[in-house]
Amino acid sequence: MKKILLSLNYLIILVVLGACSVFIKLEGEKYSITKIPTHFPLVNHPEGNEFTQARWELGKKLFYDNILSLDSSISCASCHLPELAFSDNRAFSPGIKNRPGKRNAPSLANVAYHPYLLREGGVPTLEMQVLVPIQEENEFNHNIVDIGKLLEKDSSYVKMAMEAYNRAPDYYVITRSISLFERTLISGNSKYDKYVNKKEKLNTQEKKGMELFFSDKLKCSSCHNGFNFTNYSFENNGLYLSYADDGRFRFSKDSNDIALFKVPTLRNIEVTTPYMHDGSIKTLKQVIEHYDSGGKSHVNKSSLILPLGLSQDEKDYLHTFLLTLTDNEFIQNSYLRP
Numbered sequence: 001m002k003k004i005l006l007s008l009n010y011l012i013i014l015v016v017l018g019a020c021s022v023f024i025k026l027e028g029e030k031y032s033i034t035k036i037p038t039h040f041p042l043v044n045h046p047e048g049n050e051f052t053q054a055r056w057e058l059g060k061k062l063f064y065d066n067i068l069s070l071d072s073s074i075s076c077a078s079c080h081l082p083e084l085a086f087s088d089n090r091a092f093s094p095g096i097k098n099r100p101g102k103r104n105a106p107s108l109a110n111v112a113y114h115p116y117l118l119r120e121g122g123v124p125t126l127e128m129q130v131l132v133p134i135q136e137e138n139e140f141n142h143n144i145v146d147i148g149k150l151l152e153k154d155s156s157y158v159k160m161a162m163e164a165y166n167r168a169p170d171y172y173v174i175t176r177s178i179s180l181f182e183r184t185l186i187s188g189n190s191k192y193d194k195y196v197n198k199k200e201k202l203n204t205q206e207k208k209g210m211e212l213f214f215s216d217k218l219k220c221s222s223c224h225n226g227f228n229f230t231n232y233s234f235e236n237n238g239l240y241l242s243y244a245d246d247g248r249f250r251f252s253k254d255s256n257d258i259a260l261f262k263v264p265t266l267r268n269i270e271v272t273t274p275y276m277h278d279g280s281i282k283t284l285k286q287v288i289e290h291y292d293s294g295g296k297s298h299v300n301k302s303s304l305i306l307p308l309g310l311s312q313d314e315k316d317y318l319h320t321f322l323l324t325l326t327d328n329e330f331i332q333n334s335y336l337r338p
Ligand code: HEC
Pocket: 063, 068, 074, 075, 076, 077, 078, 079, 080, 093, 094, 095, 096, 101, 102, 103, 104, 105, 106, 107, 108, 111, 114, 116, 117, 118, 119, 120, 126, 129, 130, 133, 134, 138, 139, 140, 178, 182
């Protein structure tokens, strides 16, 4: 299908028509184009928080502003770095006063499509998720009402909030605008995507790796499937016999959920090192060794995680395929930066 370049006003019409290629062009051509790739569903901006450029600009400004943390030392981007597909290269990102974190910061690429958030899936919307880092003692350790009061003293924030939501820069505006910005972090233009859209070819090794990835033997795509390489289910992939982190159990209190974690996306996996909920695996090659070994026999380990008996060549092919999921346009997109 031909790509359609359109102004936002026409987006609704396209939703109705079910057009499959939509470019959201931000007004005035001041900004780069946030693309919804042809093979992705449209992003659902919830009622009351529909996309506008003013909201997006405000959300972006807040995402990068240290004012959100109690001592004004860190921002969302301190742990979600654009050049790392909005993840972090530390196992646990420290919060204010270097307080140690408890989990590895995931990539925010395509977070708009997640049906629930955090590794145990306990938070239903992006709007609500914003409150988590704001309140966590080892993240911002702040209070959203107090942040609103600080923002009200800043005339540029007052002006932007009025323009965006017709009210003061309060809790409502903070949670809405940041989540709206997050919904535009769309990544779907990797080499693999270009291959899917018949714009680029994969080389022999990459193809062999792709076949392995989607094969019945490896079963990677039983969990890492769909356009975002995750089915969002909660699984145990056999990292430990005994986990320090209870995973989904924290939320559900069901013992079958002990040490189950949301299946992460594999998009941009090359740059989102270290891996797993605790950042315990440093390289992609080590992740492949982990799956090849079949993992440790935790009581809740998925029956899909079994020793694979891969040859060195097969491991290399698989690794090469995973590298085709890097979307350089996304991680270098200057318009998603301050
Ligand atoms: C101190 C580091 C840190 C800061 C600051 C931080 N985050 Fe995070 N973020 C994390 C970690 C760690 C997780 C995973 C937490 C978990 O699963 O329990 C996470 C998870 C998330 C998720 C869920 C992603 C998913 O796959 O479910 C979103 C969305 C998010 N952060 C957005 C933000 C926003 C917006 C801000 C600023 C308001 C922010 N983060 C500030 C470290 C941080």
